[in-house]
Amino acid sequence: MNNKYLVFIIISLCFLTSCRKGYKVENNKVYYEYWNEGSGQNKTLLEKADAGSFKKLEFECNCEFEFGKDKNHLYIDGEPIRDIDPNTFKYIGNYVFRDKDSAYFFGFYDNINDCAIKGIDVNKIKLLKYPWSKSGNILINGYDTLLLDDIDDFVIIDKNWGRTKKHIINKDKILKGADLKTFEITDSYSGKDKNHEYEFGEIKQPEKITPNK
Numbered sequence: 001m002n003n004k005y006l007v008f009i010i011i012s013l014c015f016l017t018s019c020r021k022g023y024k025v026e027n028n029k030v031y032y033e034y035w036n037e038g039s040g041q042n043k044t045l046l047e048k049a050d051a052g053s054f055k056k057l058e059f060e061c062n063c064e065f066e067f068g069k070d071k072n073h074l075y076i077d078g079e080p081i082r083d084i085d086p087n088t089f090k091y092i093g094n095y096v097f098r099d100k101d102s103a104y105f106f107g108f109y110d111n112i113n114d115c116a117i118k119g120i121d122v123n124k125i126k127l128l129k130y131p132w133s134k135s136g137n138i139l140i141n142g143y144d145t146l147l148l149d150d151i152d153d154f155v156i157i158d159k160n161w162g163r164t165k166k167h168i169i170n171k172d173k174i175l176k177g178a179d180l181k182t183f184e185i186t187d188s189y190s191g192k193d194k195n196h197e198y199e200f201g202e203i204k205q206p207e208k209i210t211p212n213k
Contacts, residue, residue, distance in 0.1 A: 023075070050072060086099075095107030137149065148169075
């Protein structure tokens with residue numbers, strides 16, 4: 001069975017079984033409905049949600065999240081998000097959102113409750129090409145930050161790499177000692193110059209060879 005046919009079957013099943021994704025207020029309770037290929041249509045009670053003030057939120061964002069809020073919390077795909085003011089939460093662009101105090105990046109993450117861009121002035125944030133942005137002299141990649149004294153010289157190479165007149169940058173790390181004239185990118189986290197190979201922002205150490213006994 002090829003992938004296109006499998007996708008067609010899944011979509012057809014969704015229509016036949018009325019699969020839904022989103023929020024539903026019912027009997028003074030709030031539920032999050034979603035479809036799972038293994039278990040089909042599901043409905044989860046949002047125990048902390050206030051039904052009287054709950055509403056669905058929509059943003060002009062190409063992300064696939066389902067947003068909702070009540071008077072106390074913001075919800076993303078049914079998950080209550082900590083420490084976000086739901087009443088001032090809005091979309092800036094490039095998967096970056098903000099409230100009155102902080103900015104958040106939801107483009108990629110390990111924990112959706114740990115997406116705050118920390119240590120910045122949210123009122124100074126400026127979007128660059130995804131996933132880069134900046135706030136004052138702080139460079140931002142996703143939600144990771146780097147204090148950069150020559151940020152006005154920063155040039156994006158790709159999603160993971162950038163440079164200034166003095167530095168090669170991998171996400172939120174400066175490659176100390178990298179030779180700008182000879183540096184070449186190998187992949188998303190490694191590169192090399194005439195002197196060293198680099199990996200995850202550090203000089204790559206040679207592998208230790210264990211002598212045979």
